[in-house]
Amino acid sequence: MKYDIIVIGGGHAGIEAALASARMGMKTLLVTILAEQIGAVSCNPAIGGLAKGHLVKEIDALGGEMGICTDKTGIQFRILNASKGPAVRGSRAQIDMDRYKMFMRTVVLNTPNLEVVQEMVEEILTKEGKVTGILTNLNNVYHAKKVIVTTGTFLRGLIHIGEIRQEAGRVGEFSSKKLSESLKSFGLNTGRLKTGTCARIDAKSIDFSKMEIQPGDENPIPFSFRTDRKSFSPKQLPCYITYTNERTHEIIESNFSRAPLFTGQIEGVGPRYCPSIEDKIYRFKDKERHHIFVEPQTLEATEYYINGMSTSLPPDVQREMIRSVRGLENAEIVRYGYAIEYDFVDPTELKHTLETKKVEGLYCAGQINGTTGYEEAAAQGLMAGINAVLAIKEEEPLILRRDEAYIGVLIDDLVIKGTKEPYRMFTSRAEFRLLLREDNADLRLMRYGYKLGLIDDDTYSRMLKKREEIEKGLAYLENNFLTPTKETLTFLESIDEQKITDKTSLKNIASRSSFNIEKLERLAPSIIDFSEEAKEQILIEAKYHQYIQKQKSQINRMKELMSVNIPVDLDIESISGLSNEVKEKLIKYKPPTLFAASEISGITPAAIEILHIYIKMKEKEGD
Template identity: 70%
Template sequence: MNYDVIVIGGGHAGIEASLAPARMGVKTLLVTILAEQIGASSCNPAIGGLAKGHLVKELDAMGGEMGLATDATGIQFRILNQSKGPAVRGSRAQIDMDRYRIYMRDVVLCTKNLDLKQEEVEALIIEDGRVQGVETQLGNRYMASKVIITAGTFLNGLIHIGEKQQIAGRQGEFASIELAENMRGLGFEIGRLKTGTCARIDGSSIDLSVMEPQGGNEKATPFSFRTDKKTFNPTQLPCHVTYTNETTHNIIESNFYRAPLFSGQIGGTGPRYCPSIEDKISRFRDRPRHQIFVEPQTIEANEFYINGMSTSLPTDVQLDMIRSVKGMENAKIVRYGYAIEYDFIQPTELRHTLETKKIEGLYCAGQINGTTGYEEAAAQGMMAGINAVLNLQGKKPFILGRDEAYIGVLIDDLVTKGTKEPYRMFTSRSEYRLLLREDNADVRLYKYGREFGLLDDEYLQYVERKKYDIDEAVSYLRENFVTPNREFIAFLETIGEDKINDKICLLDLLGRATMTKEKLIAFVPSFESYSDEVIEQILIEAKYSRYIEKQQAQVNKMKGMLQVKIPREFDFSKVSGLSNEIVEKLTNINPPTLFNASEISGVTPASLDILHIYIKMAQKAR
């Protein structure tokens, strides 16, 4: 059977990778090992978090599904870092993991141009360096000139629980062994990573009353810009916080010899920012306790995820250590925690479109590229899906810049730097994070959703009007000034604001931390017609206007710099500050411009800055 795009894997990357092409009008096939596990939460039952929330918002702004699914199935909504600046805030939601999975499966089954097959892909069909399709364990051959692999932890997956090992992609599910061997045979640089998950506990066996409750925000804020805020009022359940203790630590420490992480049984590199409990005890033995989040997995709250106790220790040790924690003395384990090793492709094997350099038409997205997290996976899936269609249509690729989106930072980091450990997104990875806030993702990126036909007309009209109103208001405030005359100082006093001493533009004056919606409207009564979302953006733009201007100037400088031509006979070995590896790559490839140099794996923005300085020095010396 012939298709335009085939997606392998029904996880968070596979969902977005298949929905985008189908919605763009091309015939798409999603092949997954178990249809009812589409969108399953292999680890914690939550979406978003610091920087991860940015990715979900950006996906949503372009027409992705993850934000809508979270709003439909969320059971607790919080804004992290709410007391800090908007650039570092992050939306996070606990989800009903069962209903999320069902929601996503229904969306896949009801999407036009998208077929679903429950089969296991064993091999890629390759001819003359180009992908032609896939072959499954049933002997079925499905043909397509674009194939996207989103195999997650299933690619040669191996589960560890104590001394026990199990070949699986997720507990109770087959691993994809043949496809992994097929990928190795194609000559890709394959590495091995490790991740893990926590035990799940019977809710009736936990005493939540002795733990610290942690609720969501009183007024829940939806993830999706397309969800109606006025009617959004989900049922919210609390999570609870408890702590390990010295007894817990002694139990774990006395069983290090049985821990696959320390016995040599596990060879893959684990996520540094989400270590297992045994790794935490080993590295931070001086700490008297570690925080544990007890999170409901569904609205019924009959099973809880013990966040903070990811482990691969034997089952008897898991039970002892969990029961040593306050509130879980009588805990009954429903599902044991485990570690899983899996294959990944070194992402420097990919272009910025996520197409592989070795095989034309073959794309990879998600954990196969060395990332960790549902959100990182979904973002890559959507980008791979869109680029597969654009390539089919003979159009230019879709590559988000580091100044445009966290998604652009994510992919640029992967394909230029590669990774030796599971890559996780952080706000600190973005040098332009004041520009790339969660709250403005819609006005930043909706144009792409419009261009690719992924957003409906009603929403497009709404966001276009929102952007127009923001731009109009900010321009007015920037162009209008006030002076410290007696009348204006008296006005400031009536609204509880300190006086001014010099002439100042309204935008700078409204940037004070004390400014509110009511004060803004007092300054400019005509702004009362604006929506709350527009008012919020006006106040943020006012508060950070000078910093935003500086970052925008940096962006413009970088864009101009990338157009700089590199002299044909330029000697890269004379550039101090470049690694030998970068010098070798630049010498061999001899890129004509700094932009072409930026496309080479391993060449970082800092390297480009150094190169630019030396090119200018060489030009002056002539």
């Protein structure tokens, strides 16, 4: 049985990788342990959030599926940090976790060029350092030109609930053991990480009247640029907020001796920015309480996810600590929380295409690369799928720069810096976040998706029209001025704006923090018929013009460094002036450009300058 590309794993990374591959014309096989779990939402029933929402919008702009599925199955939509600047806002949606899984599975099973088999992969097959296929637990051999591994938490997965340990990749599902050994046999450096999940509570046992209600946005904005914003009107359910208290903390503290996290039972490193409740109580002893978000898991709202109480404590402790929380006094646990340890591949073993450096044609994407989160996984899966196809077609890979996309930041951080703990995306990781906003992901990236055949003509045409409207609107604001005449001052007063004393461009007036779209339409009537999305972009670009120009200047300087390639055969050891530490890191990580080298922890500007000079000298010698 021969395929162009085989994808191992049917989670968020595997879905995007397989769909991209098949939609780009490759005969694709998706191998998963349980077909009904394709698209399963293992942890919290939500997509997006701060920085994560950026990733989903970028996935969508490139032609991925996550944003569309979220719009179809979302049960609450909110913009986080809505009162702050557009660069740090983040879209988040509660999803119906059952319908999300069903939607994704239906898409996968109905996609041309894509086949699905329910088997467990035990070995990656290679010949002379190149991938040739896979061997499964049913002794089936499938041949392929490229293999993408997206195993999530399944590689030697080990679940912890108190002293109880279960070999599983997710509760009730087999752990994948032999595949981990197969990857190690190639000399890939692997490690052990840990993540966890929270208990789920029977809705009948919750007293919501004691909690703070948290509704969705009154005018929800969809994730996908392909969803009609005007007709988008999902049924929204509220979430609720409650808090831990002194009694909760006492219960947890008195059971530290039974917590696998502290007894040495768990070896893997957990996520710093999403700690378990026992870790929070241990690390933040001075905090009197912690937020608990009570979130519906489905449209029927029969179960609620207790976000903020991830734990691996024993069942009896989980019951006691949950019932100490206001509104959860009579809580009945449907599913207990647990921690899970799993193997991951050191992402510095990968190229920017997500292909391994040691095995040609073998790609890794998702949690296997040390990340945490559905969105980070899906972004990697999409890029791995795209680049595997481009490699087969012998075309240039798609490597997004740090100034182009959060996806570029994510992958660059992983393959250059590596990670010792589960990596989570934050807006602070992006140096040029004012340019990499959620709202302009289509303007930044859709041209790539269209070129790859993942974005249809109609969607692309709408983006081009939006871009044209933005350019016209900004040109109008830049080229038209107001002078402090009586008529002008009266007009400014009528829109509740301060007067001007000199000739002023409309763009400067529109840049005021007090300006909104309604005022913009009165200031520039020519934009009234533009789309709402275009008007929003015009206002943002006007408000942040100076800062955007500053970041663009920084990018131009960065591009100068990026354009200087480090020759593959460069003898790093022979470069005098570099410390042994710098040499070791350059040899280990093999950065392709000076900029990539500059991103490695411990590589100083002085070392980059020495390297730059040495490369220039070698180029002259070659001439």
